[in-house]
Amino acid sequence: MPQAGPTLPEASTFLIGRQTVDRFLKMPSRKFADGEVVRGRWPGSSLYYEVEILSHDSNSQLYNVKYKDGTELELKESDIKPLTSFRQRKSGSTSSSPSRRRGSRSRSRSRSPGRLPKGSRRSASASYQADLKEARKEAKKDMLEVKLTPLVLKPFGNSINRYNGEPELIERNDIPHKNTQEKFHLSQESSYIPTQYSLRARREEIKLKEVDLKEETVVTKRPALLRTSEVTATQSKDLEFGGVPGVFLIMLGLPAFLFLLLLMCKxxxxxxxxxxxxxxxxxxxxxxxxxxxxxxxxxxxxxxxxxxxxxxxxxxxxxxxxxxxxxxxxxxxxxxxxxxxxxxxxxxxxxxxxxxxxxxxxxxxxxxxxxxxxxxxxxxxxxxxxxxxxxxxxxxxxxxxxxxxxxxxxxxxxxxxxxxxxxxxxxxxxxxxxxxxxxxxxxxxxxxxxxxxxxxxxxxxxxxxxxxxxxxxxxxxxxxxxxxxxxxxxxxxxxxxxxxxxxxxxxxxxxxELSWPMASLIIALKLCGFVIFRCANSQKNAFRKNPTDPRLAHLKTIHTSTGKNLLVSGWWGFVRHPNYLGDLIMALAWSLPCGFNHILPYFYVIYFTILLVHREARDEHHCRKKYGLAWEKYCQRVPYRIFPCIY
Structure with missing residues (x-):
């Protein structure tokens, strides 16, 4: 049940905001979050493989990434692409790491994205020629099997990425061949299969382009229908308030319960x-x-x-x-x-x-x-x-x-x-x-x-x-x-x-009949709750409007892959929902003047506690699904949800 005023449900009870300047280290902002699963280009080639972001060096602006076979390299941001930029081939052999393709099992660490690790000695030109030869063999087979289908990708990370039916064209400036073009295709498999760039000759690409244009036209005509189907399928498995039976009972029970309370109170x-x-x-x-x-x-x-x-x-x-x-x-x-x-x-x-x-x-x-x-x-x-x-x-x-x-x-x-x-x-x-x-x-x-x-x-x-x-x-x-x-x-x-x-x-x-000493204590409790409630909401609203405000420079954040930040200091480093805490303290202050002769005037406090705990659970579910690994780090930094040291 909703509540009045500023305590109405908040889609993000933590604080988020876009930020183009790192307000703590005074360094440029990073695009990818630690733990995010992306595609990293293998140095000296045009091949992109599934990697996990381990860390980011703010001085050199290099990302430390890890391939699925354990190889760790440092890559520039320009050598990293989000998973949603790719379309994968439906058939054809793929490899989950570059070292498998090159016959190397060594786990090495390169200090430069342009240098190959030990065990991989082929030049970029030789690698390109070999891949081009293999791509030509597969061109005819792939050409009849291309199908563009929106799908939910499931990498080994915690974030979930959706392909929206609009392929992103990637330009390659590091391969010295002008007659090649990169194409990526999504398969219909429900689980994600690691793929890479496929290099094709110009003639095959022209034919494939004609097929892709036809398929993309079909997808473009029905994007709303596809998105609606995805949303409906997801939500049918995640109905709140006890699903259909629960909401039916709520609609019947709430009016009856309201009149029961009012009659008892009289x-x-x-x-x-x-x-x-x-x-x-x-x-x-x-x-x-x-x-x-x-x-x-x-x-x-x-x-x-x-x-x-x-x-x-x-x-x-x-x-x-x-x-x-x-x-x-x-x-x-x-x-x-x-x-x-x-x-x-x-x-x-x-x-x-x-x-x-x-x-x-x-x-x-x-x-x-x-x-x-x-x-x-x-x-x-x-x-x-x-x-x-x-x-x-x-x-x-x-x-x-x-x-x-x-x-x-x-x-x-x-x-x-x-x-x-x-x-x-x-x-x-x-x-x-x-x-x-x-x-x-x-x-x-x-x-x-x-x-x-x-x-x-x-x-x-x-x-x-x-x-x-x-x-x-x-x-x-x-x-x-x-x-x-x-x-x-x-x-x-x-x-x-x-x-x-x-x-x-x-x-x-x-x-x-209320004594003045008791009234003074109740007033102090009310003011305490109001200060927590108002200061927490003011800090949240100021951060949402302008995350780079100098007055907020002392606040700490956790960067997410969505381009937004989670605020983990100030009032919001105390508990995850300080505004809810202030709300509950004020609710108690409203009931105390009624005395302790009956539980009826405290019904609001009991109901409000249940409401905010349920609302917090809804927020937790939405945010965990949206922010993935970054949300888990946020929960580690701020372990208590509403009541410090209790819940």
Whole structure:
């Protein structure tokens, strides 16, 4: 279930950023990461073999690589190519290391990429002539067997590379022959077979080029279909939340559980002996006027969102290369809402009505969220393939829950982005204020209790901070990965306003007199959590915007083969998710003013802990798959996930 504000799911809870200058050694950046599996050119020839990057010398700018037979050499960056640059021959003999082909078993180390190791004495010219002769023999056989097929390569390293159907042409400047051209072909085998450059005579290459052009035309016409098939096949094996049965039970159970909690909270003596609480008649839960009031609230926030105030920013690049634009005016919408609430006080509007019909408002929100989810799924059936969510699976029930379309928009109005911070988050603050007024009326108080003031103040600070830092939402998992379906619609519009305000709702019927010494300790705990939360998020956002910022020069990173860096110092060297740690500390501070008479006000802390642990596991899974060996090194450097020395 999503959460409000800056604690919404983050696709990368560690910190990543593009970096063109090594900010620690002041040396040029490297292209390949340690442990990455690539292709290295054998010195003096045009042959490329599968190698593993061992290390990088920042002074000489040479890579120390290891071939599969154990040979270690130092190569220039220009002599190293990524695996995705190659297409391999479907048939024909291949060798996994250059020393096997040359009859040499020696493991030697060359200090220059231009010098052959001991045991290999053939000149580049002799090697070229021999390979050319062999290539001519195989040309006719290969010519009829060329087939370009996207495939997932599985080298002996941890990173997984996908060929995207667009061959990369490699120019060779080190072979003194102008009538040769290099071609690489992918086989249909599911496992990766080490291959090398194949050298062919000009006549054979002309024929092969004609065959390749035909095959590439077929692949080019259907790239979206192939990518969609790969994504669907992968995700069908990796459904979250317990798969289809799990999400089905969640959709049935969450509304029932919500009303159960609210009914128990209204009891004077909530306990297991009084469980389940008396259930009201269905007619008492539904009121058309209440549903109209909720609909008016939603439309009012939508109007505030459409106002041409606030800056416009671009989101993260989508799979089709587009970057959607978003208007950041959530804080202005909060100011306008506050002014409207103030006007209600001035006009003597009875806000106590919301507390008296709280269950009816909750049911109205559930009905609206369900109707919105149906609309979202129906419109997603006509959405183009490149606009679907990476989390969608093709199963109707699962996609209804997780969301099929990634960024559903009506014109320029982004439905998911709007619902994330506006109706539910701002509604949470309004409900808290209503509960403060209800406490004064129900308990005949001239002023609200200290416990109610602390709860309102703590959660108001949290919401204002989220709206002030609205741009951070654009890099969360909600926006860049999950679609907009029942999960986010119910979470944003129902769960956030009616569960996150649970402490204030509890205090209306169960007052707790709080002493000032105890209040001081709770305030200190809240500030501690907020400092951790805000400083960690600020450091993350600054690094994402500009990794070369001089103010961040003291931070340490781990380079990855994607061109991004993992931040492993500062707040993010303490635990992998310091923002989650700060969030949980603040959640505890929200519950403590309610006292220790019942576990009900601590439900939020328990639920929130489970939510963040589950979210951290999702992040871990995505990042391990994306960054491979670099992510393992990151986990070694920062072993604890959320709680230092515990978890």
């Amino acid at each position: 009891q004077k003596e909530p306990s297991l002996l009084n469980f389940p609480p008396p259930l009201p008649a269905l007619g008492d839960l539904w009121e058309t006027r209440v549903f109209g009031a909720y609909l008016l609230w939603f439309l009012l926030q939508a109007l505030f969102h459409l106002l041409p105030i606030g800056k416009v920013v671009e989101g993260t690049p989508l799979t089709n290369g587009r970057r959607l634009k978003y208007r950041l005016n959530g804080f202005y919408a909060f100011i306008l809402t506050s002014a409207l609430v103030g006007a209600c006080f001035f006009w003597n509007v009875e806000l106590y009505y919301v507390y008296h019909h709280f269950l009816q408002f909750a049911l109205a929100a559930v009905v609206f969220a369900m109707g919105l989810s149906v609309y979202l799924y129906a419109r997603a059936l006509k959405a183009p393939q490149d606009e679907l969510s990476p989390a969608s699976s093709g199963n109707a029930i699962y996609d209804f829950f997780i969301g099929r379309e990634l960024n559903p928009r009506i014109g320029t109005f982004d439905l998911k982005y709007f619902c994330e911070l506006r109706p539910g988050l701002i509604g949470w603050v309004v409900i808290n204020l209503v509960m403060l007024l209800a406490e004064m009326k129900e308990q005949n108080r001239a002023a609200p209790s200290l416990a109610m003031i602390l709860v309102n103040s703590f959660q108001l600070l949290y919401v204002v901070d989220a709206l002030w830092n609205e741009e951070a939402l654009l890099t969360t998992m909600d926006i860049i990965h999950d679609g907009f379906g029942f999960m986010l619609a119910f979470g944003d519009l129902v769960w956030v306003p009616f569960i996150y305000s649970f402490q204030a709702f509890y205090l209306v019927s169960h007052p707790n």
